[in-house]
Amino acid sequence: MSTKLLLSNRYKKIGWVILIPATILGLVLAYHEFAAAWLWCNVFSIANEGTESHYLYFSFRYTNITNTVIGSIFIIGAMLVSFSKEKNEDEFIAELRLSSLLWAVCVSYLLLLISFLLVYGTPFLDVMVYNMFTVLIIFIVRFNYLMYKNSQAATDEK
Numbered sequence: 001m002s003t004k005l006l007l008s009n010r011y012k013k014i015g016w017v018i019l020i021p022a023t024i025l026g027l028v029l030a031y032h033e034f035a036a037a038w039l040w041c042n043v044f045s046i047a048n049e050g051t052e053s054h055y056l057y058f059s060f061r062y063t064n065i066t067n068t069v070i071g072s073i074f075i076i077g078a079m080l081v082s083f084s085k086e087k088n089e090d091e092f093i094a095e096l097r098l099s100s101l102l103w104a105v106c107v108s109y110l111l112l113l114i115s116f117l118l119v120y121g122t123p124f125l126d127v128m129v130y131n132m133f134t135v136l137i138i139f140i141v142r143f144n145y146l147m148y149k150n151s152q153a154a155t156d157e158k
Contacts, residue, residue, distance in 0.1 A: 007084040015080025022074035035064045043068075071132075078136040086147070096146045104139035 028034050042060045050056040086093050115127040
């Protein structure tokens with residue numbers, strides 16, 4: 001796996017600083033339906049709910065963008081963490097990164113398939129929202145777990 005497309009290692013720290021608070025805020029938002037009062041504004045929309053179940057295209061909408069801000073910050077933080085080099089990026093770490101990414105995609109789509117078969121109605125919309133983040137979350141967890149496990153094995157060998 002080529003590391004040319006990976007960001008510098010310093011972005012990983014920035015990513016964690018962004019990702020951890022965004023995760024906490026995302027959980028608060030998901031379970032307490034929090035909406036910041038100061039985040040109401042007119043936003044441009046490519047597609048938007050209209051009246052009488054018609055869609056409005058390329059229009060403005062006055063809405064609360066708390067979900068948008070927290071979701072965007074989470075994605076930025078998760079991408080910085082996921083796609084930044086390790087301090088000592090080598091072929092073994094590149095292989096761990098590639099296998100973790102493949103594993104994350106497979107698990108995420110397996111969960112989505114199970115959701116298609118077992119979840120219906122409005123709860124399915126919630127599943128789809130969570131599914132937007134699962135590939136990044138599973139990748140970060142799996143890759144860091146393998147890195148930790150590898151560091152423990154290296155320590156045991158010494």
